[in-house]
Amino acid sequence: MKRIVFYRPSLFCGGAERVIVNKxxxxxxxxxxxxxxxxxxxxxxxxxxxxxxxxLFDIERLSYIRSFxxxxxxxxYYLISSILISYKLKLIVRKIEENQGVIDCIFIHSNKAxxxxxxxxxxxxxxxxxSNKSALYNSSEYRYKxxxxxxxxxxxxxxxxxxxxxxxxxxxxxxSNFNVDESFISVIYNPFDLExxxxxxxxxxxxxxxxxxxxxxxxxxxxxxxxxxxxxxxSQIKNTHKLLVIGDGIERNFLENHVKxxxxxxxxxxxxxxxxxxxxxxxxxxxxxxxxxxxxxxxLVEASALNTPxxxxxxxxxxxxxxxxxxxxxxxxxxxxxxxxxxxxxxINGSTGIYDVSVYSTKQICGEYLKI
Numbered sequence: 268m269k270r271i272v273f274y275r276p277s278l279f280c281g282g283a284e285r286v287i288v289n290k291x292x293x294x295x296x297x298x299x300x301x302x303x304x305x306x307x308x309x310x311x312x313x314x315x316x317x318x319x320x321x322x323l324f325d326i327e328r329l330s331y332i333r334s335f336x337x338x339x340x341x342x343x344y345y346l347i348s349s350i351l352i353s354y355k356l357k358l359i360v361r362k363i364e365e366n367q368g369v370i371d372c373i374f375i376h377s378n379k380a381x382x383x384x385x386x387x388x389x390x391x392x393x394x395x396x397x398s399n400k401s402a403l404y405n406s407s408e409y410r411y412k413x414x415x416x417x418x419x420x421x422x423x424x425x426x427x428x429x430x431x432x433x434x435x436x437x438x439x440x441x442x443s444n445f446n447v448d449e450s451f452i453s454v455i456y457n458p459f460d461l462e463x464x465x466x467x468x469x470x471x472x473x474x475x476x477x478x479x480x481x482x483x484x485x486x487x488x489x490x491x492x493x494x495x496x497x498x499x500x501x502s503q504i505k506n507t508h509k510l511l512v513i514g515d516g517i518e519r520n521f522l523e524n525h526v527k528x529x530x531x532x533x534x535x536x537x538x539x540x541x542x543x544x545x546x547x548x549x550x551x552x553x554x555x556x557x558x559x560x561x562x563x564x565x566x567l568v569e570a571s572a573l574n575t576p577x578x579x580x581x582x583x584x585x586x587x588x589x590x591x592x593x594x595x596x597x598x599x600x601x602x603x604x605x606x607x608x609x610x611x612x613x614x615i616n617g618s619t620g621i622y623d624v625s626v627y628s629t630k631q632i633c634g635e636y637l638k639i
Contacts, residue, residue, distance in 0.1 A: 269637075270300040272363065272373045274356060274380055277309035280540065281485070282565045283377050283397045286433075286457045288312040290374070290636070293458070293629045300367055304359055306352065306383070311542075323355045353386035360389065372636065378403060385423040393429045393639060396437050397457075399584050401444045402560035406489065421445050429639060431455050433563045436584020453639055456588075457563050458632035461624065464572045468545035479509040479536075480612070481551040481575075483544050483566045484558070486516030491580070494601060495557040496525055496535065501605035504612060505534040513547055515540040549573040553612055559598055561585040571621035578611050578620065580604070594620035 271294045278284045287303070295301045295315040302319040310320070364370055373392045375384050381394045404416035424430070424445050430452045432438040438454050441447040480499070484490045492512065499510045512522075512535065519537065526535045538547070548554060554570040556579040564585035570577040579586040581595040594611065596604040625631075 268298065268300055269371045270367060270369065272302045272304065272360065272370055273376060274304045274373070274384060275376045276306040276380055278305065278312055279309050280311045284312065287376050288314060289458050289460050289629050290633055291318055293633050302363055304356065321359050323352065349383050349385045352383040356384055356387045382419060382423050385426060393431055394427045396430060396432045396441065398562040399437060399440060399560040401440050402583065427451065431639065433457050434585045434588050436588065437562060440584065455632060455635045456627055457565055458629040459568050459572065459627045460629045461572045464545055464569055467543050468549035468573050470543055471546050473546050473550040475509060477509050478507065478552045479511050480553045480555055481511045481513065481547055482555050482557065483513045483548065485514050486518040486522060488518060489559045491557045491559050492518060492522050493525055494599065494604065495555060496522065496529065496531070497601045498557065498604040498608055499535065500529050500531060501601055502608045504609060505531065508552065508612070510535045511538055511547060511551070512536065513538045513541055513544050545569070545573065548575055551575050552615065553577065555608065556580060556586065558582045564589055567621065568624060568627050571624040576611060576615055576620055578607050590620045591622065
C-alpha cells in the first residue's frame with residue numbers, strides 16, 4: 268500500500284487548499300494510506316473518512332504574539348519558527364513510519380509551508396510551489412520586508428532537491444530570480460475533479476432578472492477588482508448583464524464604495540464567500556479573471572469544465588498557459604479589457620477559450636506526482 272503525507276498550515280477555504288483536498292481524496296479512493304498534517308486544525312472541505320489528520324500543536328493561545336511577530340519580522344518569522352515546526356513534523360512523520368510503514372511521498376504545500384518546513388529533511392519530501400513568488404515577496408510597502416522575504420526564499424529553496432511548480436511561469440521565476448537549479452524542478456499543473464465540479468454545479472438554480480458575468484476570487488489587492496469594476500462600467504454591458512462578484516476579503520468595503528461612486532449598485536452584486544461557486548459559474552454567460560498576478564488560475568479551468576467562456580488578464584503566471592491568446596488582455600489595461608469583454612459576450616460560439624480541459628483531470632495529474 269502506498270503511503271502519502273501532506274503538510275499545510277490549514278485547510279481554510281482557498282485554491283491551494285482545494286488542490287490538496289482533490290489529491291488527498293483521490294489517493295484515498297485508490298486505497299492509499301493518506302495523512303494530512305496541519306499546523307492549525309481548520310478544515311473547510313469534505314475529506315474522505317479514511318484520511319488521517321494530524322495537528323502539530325494548539326497555537327491559538329499564541330495567536331496574538333504570532334501575529335505581532337509576523338507584522339514586525341515579515342518572512343523572517345517563518346525562518347525562525349521553522350525550527351520548532353520542522354521538529355514537530357519529524358516527530359509525526361517518524362511515528363507514521365514506525366506504526367504504518369514506509370512513506371512514498373511527503374508533499375509540502377504553500378508559500379509559508381515550505382519555509383516552515385525548511386529544516387525538515389526527508390528523501391520523499393516534495394515542495395509544491397503554487398504562487399508567483401517574485402510578485403508576492405515584493406508586494407510589501409516596506410523595503411526591509413521585501414529584502415527579508417526574498418532572502419529567506421532563496422535560502423529555503425536552494426535547500427530543496429524536489430520542487431514542483433504548478434505553471435511554467437513559476438518555474439522560470441524560481442530559476443531566474445531565486446537561483447534554483449532547473450534540474451530540481453518539475454512542472455505539474457493543478458488537478459481538478461471534473462466530474463465533481465459538474466455534479467456540484469447542479470446543486471441549486473441561479474435566478475436573476477438579467478444574464479450575468481461572474482468573477483470568483485478573494486477580495487484582495489492583487490486580484491484587481493477595481494479594474495474588474497471599471498472594465499464592466501466601460502464596456503457598457505450593464506444594460507444587458509449584471510456582474511456577480513463571489514468571494515470576500517479586506518477590499519470589500521472599498522470596492523462597494525467604488526461601485527456606489529459609479530452608480531452601479533443595481534448592476535454589481537457582491538455574493539460573498541460561498542462553499543459551492545459552481546452553480547454561479549455554470550449559469551454565467553462569461554467568467555472574468557482580472558488579477559495582477561497568479562500562480563495558475565484555477566477558476567479558468569473550472570469555468571471551462573462547465574462550458575462557460577472565460578477571459579483573463581495576461582498576468583504572471585498561469586492564464587497564458589491555460590487560455591488562448593485572443594481571450595487575454597494586458598494587466599491594468601481597462602480599455603482593452605472592456606473591449607475584449609464586449610467582443611467575447613457578443614461572439615459566444617461554444618468556445619470556452621481553454622485549450623483542453625481534460626489534461627487537468629485528477630487521475631492524470633495525480634499519476635504524474637507519483638513518478639517524481
